[in-house]
Amino acid sequence: MPYKRFSLAQSQILLGSQAFMQRLEEIASSASKSFHAQAMTFEGDDAGKWLIDVMISSPAKEKRLLIDSYSKLVINDHFIPSIKYLRDRDFRDEVKETQRLVEKAEENGIHVQFTNPIGILGLKYPLRNHKKMVIIDGEISFLGGINFSDHNFAWHDMMVEVADPKLGVSLIEDFEMTWKNHNQSKFINTELGQLYLFNGSKSKELYEEFFEHIKNAKKSVQVISPYISEPLLGVLRFLADKGIEITVISPQENNKSIFKNIILSEWEKGYFHLKKYPGMSHMKAILIDDEKLIFGSSNYDLVSYYFEQEVVFVSKESDLVRDFTEKVLKDVEVFDSESVSAFGKRKADFLMKMLNKVGGLASRTFLRPH
Known part of the structure; x- marks a missing residue:
């Protein structure tokens, strides 16, 4: 068995940062070859x-x-070049502590690299690498939505442990490509599922292939994400017209209110059920017909679609689907009646139109992902 060094080596849902921390500590302590970690946000x-x-x-x-x-420009959801940096000593200390922590890592044999430079005058700020993943010895992988910062650790989220050697090797290869400043748009079949590596506007055809997993639903689709917009909403409307039961699960307290307005505006159109998690949920997952689970870093929104690098895995592994259903869906609550103001709707519509226009422009200019 390739996993004999690792106890309980099977795919499983790690719900919340504490479960992820405990499991990663266990696996990392038994590693012998390699420890690869990647995130969008890393703070001291x-x-x-x-x-x-x-x-x-x-x-x-x-x-x-x-x-x-991103973590060179934003710490704890605040821009470093700002009045706050000049006025707030605690914030300046946070920024400096992040820099010191990177230095500590390098002094102790950890190679650290920042990907996707912001560019002159921040022109490439939208082009983020949004992936979150950890790979141990190329054998066990962790994928999901958790970044390495306190506020992200406090949110409702998950990482999924996948014991699939081909997945691990493929993720390390992608890690190496990113390290060399090459972003991939790629599909890979593995032992336990299908891996999608998206590269913003360069992955439009790959996204269309990916969306077929959802469009082929026979009974139901349940979507969990705080930041849903097009193009996923268009897919959900297509399924609703075919009589497929659609459920969207969203946080009660969204840290990006514009996306809450988008979700509520669409809910009022009546083509999906809306449920909630108390507090802020950063989780991204799609469950199809209670038998196929999609998870990873993408929110399947216009920002991801046009600008960001994402990692997504599609699995029909029955034990993993069961684990997800038992751990994640048990906390869902029926969404209380809530309406969006006319102004909120106009803001939501304006955002989606602007993202489409800017995204289309970016795909044809020097802003396009490389």
């Missing part, structure tokens, strides 16, 4: 320090950390 708080300590303690010979350049 307790979450970031925990990751570096786990990587330092791991006996893995090769240790690498990929961070999107």
